[in-house]
Amino acid sequence: MSAGPHLLQTGAALGGATLAARRVPLWQQGLSQALALRWVGIALIIVGWFVYYPIVDNFVLSTTNQDIFTGEVTQVGLDNYRRLADDPVILRAMWNNSAYAVFSIIFQVFAAFCLAAIVESLQSQKWRNIWRAVYFIPSAISTTVTGLLFYFIYQPDIGILDGLLQMLNLGEWSRVWLGDERTAIYAIIAMSQWQGFGYSTLLFTIAIQKIPQELYDAARMDGAGPLRQLWNITFPLTREMTGMMIIVTITGAFQVFNEVMVMTGGGPNNSSQVLGTWLYEQGFNQNDMGYAAAIGSVVFAVTMLTGIAQLWYTRRRRVQA
């Protein structure tokens, strides 16, 4: 602590706080408390201004309609929300977001958990690290790049998926994956699984590493096989992580935008529209900001619900621990 003596000289004039607080008068304590706010000042201002305020403003906007040409704003009450109920694409988008959530839970939570258990069962620390890192690579790359990459992979003329199916004698399965209304959204979801499973595998391996080895030793003594150990030890002891991952995955599934935008833009015929892209289409291509804001409210409602679930879950966990 070479700074010690220096601090002694300059520090006296600057004055401390809590330790000296008993000796200073009340108004000075108040002042020092108020001054402490400066530490969070910028954070509060920037978050309040650019994160909280827009969300409030979104609800105000959702009750208005703006004429694109005159810029005139009219109050329309809940009209935009009534339109939501009659919009078949919203239903489609909700369905697609939900499919996103379901597939992501299967692959990025449960399959990733199994993969993590397998990786952690390897004896070589080096290989455990290598597999973890390799599987993670797609998660580090931007979704724009992976989306474009799979856009090419799914192309019938230059893509490798149809070529692969041909090689496996499954040629009749090949199709214009992103151009077919029945498969477009699932092709996008598949890309997301490819990109995202390594991220959750990494998190699960860390959770598994925290399990005391003695538990496994004891289980083996009792003659428990590998699958039993997986089911009776690994799974229950990583349940917190699993619960957390499910909630985070659902939240993510309802905020999907980038991959759909890059790969299909919501088409063909709106079949791969998700809430995010439909909001974009309405607000920025159709210039219907009021309606886009109403779609934003739907996203808000869903993410709020999952957010509250997450809070409730972490709190309960803390109480148990």
Next chain:
Amino acid sequence: MSGTAMISAPRRSFWGGMGQAFLWAFLLSVGVVVLYPLLWMGLGGFKSNSQIFSDPFALPASWSFANYVAAWHSVQGYMVSSLMITAVSTVTTVLISAWAAYGLTRTPMPGKPLITGIVLGGMMLSPTVALVPLVRMLQSLGLYDTHWALIILYTAFRVPFTTFLIRAYMLDLPRDLDEAAMMDGASRGQIFRKIILPLCRPILVSCVVLHVLFAWNEYLFAMIFTNSPDVQTLPVGLTSMMSKQGTDYAQVFAAMTISALPIVIIFFLTQRYFIRGLTEGIGK
């Protein structure tokens, strides 16, 4: 040797020889599924356009960097924007978050639970919801289509998460050091700069890495709030290149590889910090 073998050998090594072989085959095939598309992308950048169309699986006929050079020239501008926005927003985000975390853990601030709730609560709010109002707001502030728009938004939307990470770390730091410094009469500013920040270095590095990854890859805001090519970032630049290049796919492949490479390298160099940040982030 035998000692370590004793400890590490029983390590969940419950799969027999056949099982082991099967596991390795499985891990390997998952690895191929992950890596092959990326390899295909990188190789695509070496191919000629006609080769891309004729045989998607073939290796490049010649290893010419022409596509990469051409792609580099067209993404250079986007690269500069990406670098600048990433660098500045990383500094602002981590600084503002470190200040906030310090205030929330070490000062006698009034209404601390409420302020903590407000700052961290921002994590729950999604960018999609704020999109429509932000357009009007940034236009009226004159920030639309500027680097500052993205710098401010990336900072605002990442401060809650970054503060969350740093705060958790600061809560675990022992208080003896800063109390001793305070006895010596150090000001809060001095304690923050000379004691707390150096102690927090590991988590600060994690936060930097996570923010770099976020800012480099972000697409939604970048697409909506920038318009001119000299302001757009790489992800947006790639999509507009895609629509401009038409069918010169070889160059697009090269451009994709160029934009993915820096972040993959950063990931491998900083893996340790990266993983720490991620695990702290999702509940320890």
